[in-house]
Amino acid sequence: MEKLIINGNKRLCGEVTISGAKNAAVAILPAALLIDGECTIENVPHISDINMYIEILRSLGAKINWIDTNTLTIDSRNIEYSDSTIELTRKFRASYYLIGALLSRLGSAHVGLPGGCNLGDRPIDQHIKGFEALGAEVVVKDGNIYAKSKKLIGTNVYMDIVSVGATINVMLSAVLANGTTTIENAAKEPHIVDVANFLNTMGANIKGAGTDIIKIKGVKKLHGDTTYSVVPDQIEAGTFMLAAMATKGDITIKNCISKHLESVSAKIIEMGGIIEDYNDSVRVICNKRPKKANIKTLPYPGFPTDLQPQIGVVLSLAEGTSIVNESIWDSRFQYTYELNKMGANITPQGKTAIFEGVEKLSAAPIAATDLRAGAALLIAACAAEGTSELSNLQHIDRGYENIEEKFRNLGADIRRVTI
Numbered sequence: 001m002e003k004l005i006i007n008g009n010k011r012l013c014g015e016v017t018i019s020g021a022k023n024a025a026v027a028i029l030p031a032a033l034l035i036d037g038e039c040t041i042e043n044v045p046h047i048s049d050i051n052m053y054i055e056i057l058r059s060l061g062a063k064i065n066w067i068d069t070n071t072l073t074i075d076s077r078n079i080e081y082s083d084s085t086i087e088l089t090r091k092f093r094a095s096y097y098l099i100g101a102l103l104s105r106l107g108s109a110h111v112g113l114p115g116g117c118n119l120g121d122r123p124i125d126q127h128i129k130g131f132e133a134l135g136a137e138v139v140v141k142d143g144n145i146y147a148k149s150k151k152l153i154g155t156n157v158y159m160d161i162v163s164v165g166a167t168i169n170v171m172l173s174a175v176l177a178n179g180t181t182t183i184e185n186a187a188k189e190p191h192i193v194d195v196a197n198f199l200n201t202m203g204a205n206i207k208g209a210g211t212d213i214i215k216i217k218g219v220k221k222l223h224g225d226t227t228y229s230v231v232p233d234q235i236e237a238g239t240f241m242l243a244a245m246a247t248k249g250d251i252t253i254k255n256c257i258s259k260h261l262e263s264v265s266a267k268i269i270e271m272g273g274i275i276e277d278y279n280d281s282v283r284v285i286c287n288k289r290p291k292k293a294n295i296k297t298l299p300y301p302g303f304p305t306d307l308q309p310q311i312g313v314v315l316s317l318a319e320g321t322s323i324v325n326e327s328i329w330d331s332r333f334q335y336t337y338e339l340n341k342m343g344a345n346i347t348p349q350g351k352t353a354i355f356e357g358v359e360k361l362s363a364a365p366i367a368a369t370d371l372r373a374g375a376a377l378l379i380a381a382c383a384a385e386g387t388s389e390l391s392n393l394q395h396i397d398r399g400y401e402n403i404e405e406k407f408r409n410l411g412a413d414i415r416r417v418t419i
């Protein structure tokens with residue numbers, strides 16, 4: 001087992017460069033299955049979720065090569081279903097994108113019900129509703145999803161819930177369908193725009209991504225021989241912005257799109273931080289104890305649920321009482337129990353938590369309960385007095401590239417040990 005040993009009480013200062021977006025890349029890799037050819041994808045983060053996707057695509061016959069640290073080529077000319085794929089798909093949540101991609105490319109898909117972070121109930125009824133509307137037959141049985149269709153036909157799909165995954169999945173299934181599909185009440189996250197841009201670069205006809213109505217005109221095939229670069233990770237950028245706030249630091253976050261982070265910048269300003277916005281980089285300076293703020297997580301452009309634990313660390317150290325309302329996931333306050341071990345005063349009550357700000361946190365043995373909780377606890381340990389030990393690193397490694405190195409370059413004192 002590995003742990004991070006973190007000597008805290010550090011002001012994080014300096015520059016950090018953001019990697020490609022995990023949640024875009026885990027959709028773009030399966031989207032490459034739609035291409036009858038080879039494509040090159042740049043700015044792919046080196047994280048375990050991507051390694052997992054590569055293993056899955058290889059099990060289907062795709063040829064994948066890393067040509068430098070963050071660039072890979074995918075050749076999907078000879079794709080075939082394989083039994084070894086199913087067990088792999090159970091291991092992580094984003095494998096649900098294989099259903100849309102394989103339905104589109106092979107006319108059938110068999111995927112193990114997705115695992116992933118433990119954030120409470122994670123239904124995929126809206127994905128299934130979309131596939132069925134396009135004419136697929138979908139059966140959920142014994143922890144497996146079977147979907148098949150002779151030919152998918154474009155149609156209108158109204159999403160009852162704003163869902164990132166369902167929006168992308170229906171987009172994947174509609175790209176090669178006959179006719180036009182309209183997704184209404186679509187999610188608008190930057191990674192949805194990124195997946196649409198990737199598919200359009202390869203010859204798809206998708207309009208409206210980034211708004212709540214997306215129109216996908218089916219095309220006969222997607223071509224390869226094209227290069228695409230994954231959008232910078234909005235959540236990684238937000239994580240470092242909030243690390244500056246929690247440690248009273250001064251961090252310049254490079255290779256990010258500040259427009260994607262407006263809800264976070266607004267809260268940082270409300271808490272007394274200073275933002276310098278340079279469009280493709282953001283500097284966050286915090287000179288004094290942050291002030292309280294209330295947060296409600298919402299789909300984009302609202303405050304992202306994936307930054308709720310990280311801002312929770314700032315609020316646990318803020319002056320005054322803050323209320324956080326989590327409207328996306330049922331179990332996203334597990335990290336508060338870990339933070340309380342460090343001296344925070346947080347009372348979670350269902351989907352709301354009350355943060356009574358304390359002046360300082362102190363070191364404790366803590367465990368990442370999910371990916372973003374892990375990032376939040378790492379920030380907390382950098383701010384806290386004393387030496388903390390952070391375990392369950394597999395959650396963090398799923399989604400953050402070179403996280404220790406990036407924190408270390410900002411002045412954190414961290415080492416990874418195997419015990």
Ligand code: EPU
Nearest residue numbers: 023094122123124125126127161163164165166306328371
């Ligand atoms: N929902 C349904 N039915 C569905 C789909 C979703 O009821 O068919 C509900 C969910 O239970 C949830 C809400 O709708 O309450 C939103 O879920 P969404 O489908 O948007 O989430 P997701 O696609 O499964 C992605 C990210 C998550 C991120 C959410 C919300 C990926 C691979 N995952 O999940 O990222 O929290 O969107 O923004 O893109 C993370 O990166 O740490 C992470 C958990």
